[in-house]
Amino acid sequence: MTRMRAVDAIVQILIKEGADEAFGLPGAAINPLYSAMRANGGIRHTLARHVEGASHMADGYSRTADGRIGVCLGTSGPAGTDMITGLYAAIADSIPMLCITGQAPVAKLDKEDFQAVDIASIAKPVTKFAKTVLEGAQVPGVFQTAFQIMRSGRPGPVLIDLPFDVQMAEIEFDIDTYEPLPVARPAATRAQAEKVLDMLVASKHPAIIAGGGIVNSGASDKLVELAETLGVPVFPTLMGWGVLPDDHPLAAGLVGIQTSQRYGNASFLESDFVLGIGNRWANRHTGGLDTYRKGRTFVHVDIEPTQIGRVFAPDYGVVSDAGAFIDALLEAARDRVAELPDYNGWAEECRDRKARLLRKTNFDDVPMKPHRVYQEMLTAFDRDTTFVTTIGLSQIAGAQLLHVYGPRKWINAGQAGPLGWTGPAALGVVRGKPGEQVVALSGDYDFQFMIEELAVGAQHKLPYIHVVVNNSYLGLIRQSQRGFEMDYEVSLAFDNVNTPQDSSSIATGYGVDHVKVAEGLGCKALRVERPEDLAAGFAEAAKLRDEFQVPVVVEVILERVTNIAMGADLDSMNEFEDLATVATDAPESVYALLD
Numbered sequence: 001m002t003r004m005r006a007v008d009a010i011v012q013i014l015i016k017e018g019a020d021e022a023f024g025l026p027g028a029a030i031n032p033l034y035s036a037m038r039a040n041g042g043i044r045h046t047l048a049r050h051v052e053g054a055s056h057m058a059d060g061y062s063r064t065a066d067g068r069i070g071v072c073l074g075t076s077g078p079a080g081t082d083m084i085t086g087l088y089a090a091i092a093d094s095i096p097m098l099c100i101t102g103q104a105p106v107a108k109l110d111k112e113d114f115q116a117v118d119i120a121s122i123a124k125p126v127t128k129f130a131k132t133v134l135e136g137a138q139v140p141g142v143f144q145t146a147f148q149i150m151r152s153g154r155p156g157p158v159l160i161d162l163p164f165d166v167q168m169a170e171i172e173f174d175i176d177t178y179e180p181l182p183v184a185r186p187a188a189t190r191a192q193a194e195k196v197l198d199m200l201v202a203s204k205h206p207a208i209i210a211g212g213g214i215v216n217s218g219a220s221d222k223l224v225e226l227a228e229t230l231g232v233p234v235f236p237t238l239m240g241w242g243v244l245p246d247d248h249p250l251a252a253g254l255v256g257i258q259t260s261q262r263y264g265n266a267s268f269l270e271s272d273f274v275l276g277i278g279n280r281w282a283n284r285h286t287g288g289l290d291t292y293r294k295g296r297t298f299v300h301v302d303i304e305p306t307q308i309g310r311v312f313a314p315d316y317g318v319v320s321d322a323g324a325f326i327d328a329l330l331e332a333a334r335d336r337v338a339e340l341p342d343y344n345g346w347a348e349e350c351r352d353r354k355a356r357l358l359r360k361t362n363f364d365d366v367p368m369k370p371h372r373v374y375q376e377m378l379t380a381f382d383r384d385t386t387f388v389t390t391i392g393l394s395q396i397a398g399a400q401l402l403h404v405y406g407p408r409k410w411i412n413a414g415q416a417g418p419l420g421w422t423g424p425a426a427l428g429v430v431r432g433k434p435g436e437q438v439v440a441l442s443g444d445y446d447f448q449f450m451i452e453e454l455a456v457g458a459q460h461k462l463p464y465i466h467v468v469v470n471n472s473y474l475g476l477i478r479q480s481q482r483g484f485e486m487d488y489e490v491s492l493a494f495d496n497v498n499t500p501q502d503s504s505s506i507a508t509g510y511g512v513d514h515v516k517v518a519e520g521l522g523c524k525a526l527r528v529e530r531p532e533d534l535a536a537g538f539a540e541a542a543k544l545r546d547e548f549q550v551p552v553v554v555e556v557i558l559e560r561v562t563n564i565a566m567g568a569d570l571d572s573m574n575e576f577e578d579l580a581t582v583a584t585d586a587p588e589s590v591y592a593l594l595d
Contacts, residue, residue, distance in 0.1 A: 002174060006139040006166060007036035009173040010100075013140060015042045017147045017180055019069045019098055021431060023048055023057040027075020029102025029115065032167035034073075043071075046431065046460055051079045053424040053453040055086020058097050059157075060388065060425030062090070063411045064432025066218035069150060075102045077115025080123070080161070085418050087126040090157040092415035093239060094216055096150040097157040099123075105165040106134055123159040132161040136169025140178065148181035154304040155216055185217075186303060187324035193332040196275065196299050199316060201339065203273030203297065205346050206232045207252070209285075211322070212239030212414070213278020213303060219323030220407035223277070224248070226326050229333050231343040233350045235268055237279050238399060241410040245383075246403040247590045252350040257287035257573065258566045259399035262357035265570045267350040277301045278322035281311040282415065291569040301325045355591035358580035359565065361401055362587060364531055367506050367559040370394070370469050371577065372531045374401035377439070377467065378588040380538035385409065385437045388426040391417030393475035394443040397564045403590065420449025423466065427453060427551075430462040438464035444492060444514070445474050451517060457551035458522030464551055465541045471558040472510040479563050493560070505529065507557045518553040525553035 010033060014020060023046045026034045037043050048054035051074040058070030072083060080101040090097045103109070104116035109132075123130040129149045133142050139162075146158045200206050214223050220243040227234045227244065233252035236243050238259045244251050253264025268274075274296050279285070281300070286292040289312055300307075300314040301322065308317035318325060333340065361375035374397060383405040389395045390413040404410040411429055413421045426440040447468045456462070474490040481487060494511045495501065501508055506529040518525035524544040528537040534556070541552045563576035580586040583593045 002172070003170050004173055005032065005036065006136040006169045006171050007033045008039070009140055009171060009175070010143060011036045011040045011043060012173075012175040013143045013178060014071065015040070016175060016178060017069070018067065019071050019147075020044065021061055022046070022071040022073055023054040023061070023428065024073030025051055025054060025075070025079065027079060027102060029076035029104065029164055030073060030100070030162075031102075032164065033100065033102070033162065046427070046456060048424070048456055049452040050450060051082035052085050052420070053450050053456070055083045055097070055099065056089065056421050056424035056450070057428035057431070059086055059090045059095055060411060060428025061432045062095050062097050064408060064429055068432060069096045069098055069147070070428060072097065072099045075115070076104055077117050080117065080119035080159070083159070084123065084126060087123055087157050087159065089413045089416040089418050089421060091126050091128070093413065094155050094212060095157065096155040098146065098150065099157060099159040101159065101161045102167070103132060103161045103163040106163045109163070120159065120161050127159050128156040129158040130161075132163070133166050134163070136166050136171045139166065139171065140173055144178070144181055148183060152184040153186075185321040185324065186319050188301070188318050188320035188328040190328060190332065192318050192320070193325070193328035195316060196318065196329060197332045197336065199297060199299060200230070200232070200273055200275060201341055205271045206230070206273040206275065206343065207268060207271040208232050208234045209255070209274060209276040209279050210234050210236045210240040210243045211277060211279025212237065213322040214240055214243050214326075215407050217278070217321050217323035219326050220244070222323060222326045222330065226330050226333070229330060229337070230340065231347060233267065233347050235264060237282070237285055238412060239414045240279065241399070242404040242407045245405040247405070249351060250347060253354060254399060255570065256285045257568060257570065258284050258396045261400060262359060262573070263350070263353040265573065266353050266357050269570055270349070271296060273297045275299045275301070277325060278303070280307060286311070287567070288569040291571055351591065352594070355594040358586040358589050358593055359400060359575070360578045360580045360585040362585050365559065366530055367557055368531050369577070370397050370558055370562055371401060373467070373469055373534065373556050373558070374398060375588050376531070376534035376538065378403060380535060381437060381439055385439050386411060386429060386433060387439055387441060388412070388422055388429050389441040390419065390421040390425075390446055391476070392419070392443040392446050393479065393562070393564050394441055394446070394469050396476070396566065398441050400565065403588075419446045422446055423450050424453040424456070426464050426466065427457050427462050430457070430464050440464060440466040442466065442468050443475060444468060444470040444472060444512070447514065448512060452521065454518055454521040454523045454551055454553070461549040462551065463545045463549045465538070465545055466551055466553045468514055468553060468555045469558050470510060470514065470555050471560050471562065473560060475562065478561070510557065514553060514555045523551045523553060524548055525555065527555045527557065529557045
């Protein structure tokens with residue numbers, strides 16, 4: 001056995017467990033771990049400007065590939081509390097992420113020492129496992145357990161808190177004989193698969209709801225094979241978007257009361273059997289449950305037993321990893337292929353709605369409507385683009401109007417939706433997808449929350465394009481205030497004393513000069529004020545990104561007030577803008593509009 005500091009053992013464990021990408025900020029209480037990383041050299045570290053930003057970077061990195069686990073590092077006290085929002089975003093979307101904090105020496109705990117806070121207790125509600133390690137000899141076992149917990153069942157984040165003296169403790173450790181603990185994932189039985197198949201084939205209009213669990217299990221290709229074998233339309237959730245390409249004949253559209261397409265809702269409402277795989281029945285997906293459930297039989301498959309029946313009681317539930325369930329159902333379907341109903345007619349009805357029930361995007365208004373921005377994004381950015389975004393009207397409109405063509409190409413803080421997540425998460429995505437095209441999408445408020453992290457992209461040469469749709473408003477909150485007949489404390493507009501008042505500029509009075517701020521942080525930026533200039537603006541952004549290898553901000557000036565389609569129930573969505581009536585109204589739709 002070899003004697004070494006506990007932190008030296010930690011670094012070796014991280015590398016062997018495959019967690020060799022870290023984001024964070026050093027500090028006095030975590031410096032021992034940083035010294036071990038420096039000595040080893042096997043972990044790449046990205047220096048953030050804010051620990052919350054580091055947590056979102058680690059989260060974004062974790063979402064880029066199957067099995068990835070990003071690491072977030074910070075010192076004691078406020079560094080740990082800064083991580084809480086990042087932990088919440090990760091656990092809400094079932095993302096594995098390892099947060100490590102420094103801590104005051106063990107003897108100083110519970111004595112109100114400087115920056116000594118019980119971070120493990122604070123973090124427990126937003127982690128799968130949170131622990132302050134009190135003995136150096138326990139360090140290898142705690143990390144071994146943490147990785148097992150992150151990967152087992154429904155994935156999620158953990159936090160390990162390390163007192164200074166525990167980090168420095170001399171322990172016996174042999175990395176050559178260290179092995180990751182086995183990961184537990186429940187699997188559906190053949191009998192369960194047969195039961196589900198019996199229920200499905202008894203229906204006339206079956207639908208598959210494809211959730212983020214399919215992405216997490218790396219089963220997107222299997223899902224496509226299952227859908228094609230059964231001939232059943234697939235409705236991805238926001239977290240499952242991309243499990244099959246949007247232009248696949250069985251891709252029936254997103255369902256929901258915000259992030260949805262008209263054709264997705266309309267086709268779902270015609271279904272009579274719903275098979276949910278790896279989804280949560282989130283309220284933005286279902287809307288009112290009376291409408292969502294009426295006249296339908298439901299099967300729910302989820303890796304986490306407590307998810308079954310959590311929102312509503314399905315007619316049948318299966319606790320299983322999504323990939324394992326799909327394998328079992330595929331095997332059953334192949335053995336019974338001769339008795340499978342022909343659902344081509346039903347699938348064709350869904351495709352017909354996809355070509356008729358479209359929202360208009362081709363607006364020429366000045367100031368611009370956001371719809372036109374998304375139309376031009378689809379023209380400018382190819383099908384291999386990875387989009388990154390969080391909550392806001394920008395995300396809602398993006399989900400209604402953009403297209404996604406593969407798993408992990410729509411990276412989105414779905415349930416928690418913290419403002420400020422997009423920028424740092426995009427940097428983590430770039431780390432995880434080097435050389436690929438990454439495009440972030442923010443409203444102006446989301447962008448301003450953690451704008452300082454742009455400097456990280458400049459320092460570490462992390463190139464991506466960040467589209468900022470700027471209406472100088474808290475747009476989603478303003479829209480939700482309509483029910484209270486108010487527009488209160490949601491405007492971000494002001495006359496910027498540092499920006500000349502140019503009568504020819506539409507941006508006059510829009511407040512923060514995002515171009516100047518981005519440039520001051522070492523990035524490139526440009527502003528687009530008219531729809532006919534969008535194509536050239538996106539092309540210039542790509543050129544600047546490739547030339548300088550830094551984030552490039554494209555600020556698009558929108559009209560101040562736009563209401564994006566949404567409602568309380570799937571059958572009562574409020575459409576605030578003109579709908580597409582001819583093909584030129586929605587030129588980037590998957591299918592040309594049918595009159």
